[in-house]
Amino acid sequence: MNDTILEVVDASKHFAGLKAVNGVSFGVTRGEILGIAGPNGSGKSTLFNLITGVPFGPTSGEIRFQGQRIDRWPAHRIARAGLARTFQKDAEFPDLTADETLLICGTYNGQLGRVAARTRSDEVLGLVGFADTRRGIPSRNLSVYEKKQLMIASGLMSRPAVLMLDEPASGLTKPEIENLDRLLVAVNASGVTVLLIEHVLSLLLSISQRLIVLNQGSVLAEGNPAEVVRNEAVITAYLGGRKQ
Amino acid sequence: MTRNNLLLLALFVVLAFVPQIFTDGYVRHLFIIAFIYAIIASNWNLSLGHCGIFNFGHMTFFGIGVYTAAILTKTAGVNPWLAIPACAVTAAISAVIMAAPVARLKGIYVVLVTFAVNQLMVQLVLSQADLTGGAKGLVRLPFLTIGDYSFIRDYKLGYYYLALILLALSTAFLILVAGSPFGKSLKAVRDAEDYATARGISVARTRISVLVLSAIFTGIAGGFYTVYLRVASPEVFGFGTMSLVLSMVLIGGINSVLGPVIAALALTFASEAMAGIGGFEDARYIVIAVAMILVLRLAPGGLIQILERLAPTGQKPATPTRSPA
Numbered sequence: 001m002n003d004t005i006l007e008v009v010d011a012s013k014h015f016a017g018l019k020a021v022n023g024v025s026f027g028v029t030r031g032e033i034l035g036i037a038g039p040n041g042s043g044k045s046t047l048f049n050l051i052t053g054v055p056f057g058p059t060s061g062e063i064r065f066q067g068q069r070i071d072r073w074p075a076h077r078i079a080r081a082g083l084a085r086t087f088q089k090d091a092e093f094p095d096l097t098a099d100e101t102l103l104i105c106g107t108y109n110g111q112l113g114r115v116a117a118r119t120r121s122d123e124v125l126g127l128v129g130f131a132d133t134r135r136g137i138p139s140r141n142l143s144v145y146e147k148k149q150l151m152i153a154s155g156l157m158s159r160p161a162v163l164m165l166d167e168p169a170s171g172l173t174k175p176e177i178e179n180l181d182r183l184l185v186a187v188n189a190s191g192v193t194v195l196l197i198e199h200v201l202s203l204l205l206s207i208s209q210r211l212i213v214l215n216q217g218s219v220l221a222e223g224n225p226a227e228v229v230r231n232e233a234v235i236t237a238y239l240g241g242r243k244q
Numbered sequence: 245m246t247r248n249n250l251l252l253l254a255l256f257v258v259l260a261f262v263p264q265i266f267t268d269g270y271v272r273h274l275f276i277i278a279f280i281y282a283i284i285a286s287n288w289n290l291s292l293g294h295c296g297i298f299n300f301g302h303m304t305f306f307g308i309g310v311y312t313a314a315i316l317t318k319t320a321g322v323n324p325w326l327a328i329p330a331c332a333v334t335a336a337i338s339a340v341i342m343a344a345p346v347a348r349l350k351g352i353y354v355v356l357v358t359f360a361v362n363q364l365m366v367q368l369v370l371s372q373a374d375l376t377g378g379a380k381g382l383v384r385l386p387f388l389t390i391g392d393y394s395f396i397r398d399y400k401l402g403y404y405y406l407a408l409i410l411l412a413l414s415t416a417f418l419i420l421v422a423g424s425p426f427g428k429s430l431k432a433v434r435d436a437e438d439y440a441t442a443r444g445i446s447v448a449r450t451r452i453s454v455l456v457l458s459a460i461f462t463g464i465a466g467g468f469y470t471v472y473l474r475v476a477s478p479e480v481f482g483f484g485t486m487s488l489v490l491s492m493v494l495i496g497g498i499n500s501v502l503g504p505v506i507a508a509l510a511l512t513f514a515s516e517a518m519a520g521i522g523g524f525e526d527a528r529y530i531v532i533a534v535a536m537i538l539v540l541r542l543a544p545g546g547l548i549q550i551l552e553r554l555a556p557t558g559q560k561p562a563t564p565t566r567s568p569a
Contacts, residue, residue, distance in 0.1 A: 054442045079444040093432045100428045107425040109444030
């Protein structure tokens, strides 16, 4: 039985002469946590863009999700199909409270009625550990960690098959990163496949079951995280080579 | 019920008793015009403030309403009571046509396309003089009656209450839309388009829907306006009217239903009061422009933000964090 939930086949994104993503191929197994690392500008976030269609799809190549080719679908349809992602920036609806944010995510993405959306909101906010007392506050007034919690919760509203997180630990304190670690493991344990882009290697290595390293838009290394981080090419790409 | 909605309710109760206080036709006429402006401004705010679409073609929906009612009543002999609601349909159809190119555009291109549609309508009206009366417009339209009772009697009492009812219906409609998941999705699309898309919201469909919804009562207001004044002229598409209504939206406070309604009332009467001062007839527009600049500079959330500062609710006022698209 083929248990590949998401498949990226020779995907590329070119901006004029710049090859932001160049011929990337990999598969994601249902239920795994796949880490994605790479230096700044290596094409990690662009890869997420190509997969989700937000804000653009690939120039060439194919993206297959649960057996269906999705790279020509409108982005909102891809989201509704069960691919949820988070963002590094613009990670909030500043005028909306947590309850309002989750209401629209449940309504549009999850196709839920008001009552069902409210019930699901309670579940996901409980899962991410979002304080009940903060639910009625406009998102612009939330802390960085609360905004991250809310963004993950909003992605979970539709019970997605895959959750794609783009540097969720950036800007967080060490205790918050430890909480995030536990949260992502719990989300994965609930049956959600997780793709994680992260610069905080402690988090990435602690929860990823497999690791892909991108460099200059291409896959540089792929495999067991502990082995990949010892890969000479990876060390050179990240650090410019070993110190003598 | 929110504090703003309570204020609106109180405002409508007061307005219901205004004809008992002001019995002359002129003051009532000013209120009627203010109510019409309030409908246009608050509906414009739905697309501009709530969804961030810098739609410069909103007055097109009003003009479509004006000419729909005028042509139906004058040329086709349709009863004005039927012609006015028909304006909602024609304005909504024109919104769909305008929204098609706007749905996927951003920034200055939205302004250009919507303004171009507005100018296109002016040319259409001028070129189809047999139907529209061209530059002269259509005059002596039939007025509203119920049985033998003409609305023009009793110092426009009937028109006053009909305009107030239309404003109340429009305001209730806007509150309902703004409070719905769709209304919340407008702010999501305005403030974080990619995030909204990634949560299953179709940005293009949302923009088309909000333009259509904002056109419905604007078209009805146009129909009522032309039946009330008994004249339809291409001036309704003009830049002057558009600027005045836009100033009502901006001074009142984008992102709220109450703000533009209050600003429409205040600016209509302020403008009229200044017109009565010798030598100040044209300078009043400068005063309104300066007021708009000051409000945008000092309180970008408009009169509503100022009211909230005077009586804080414990939460920051909801002002958009980005310029409209």
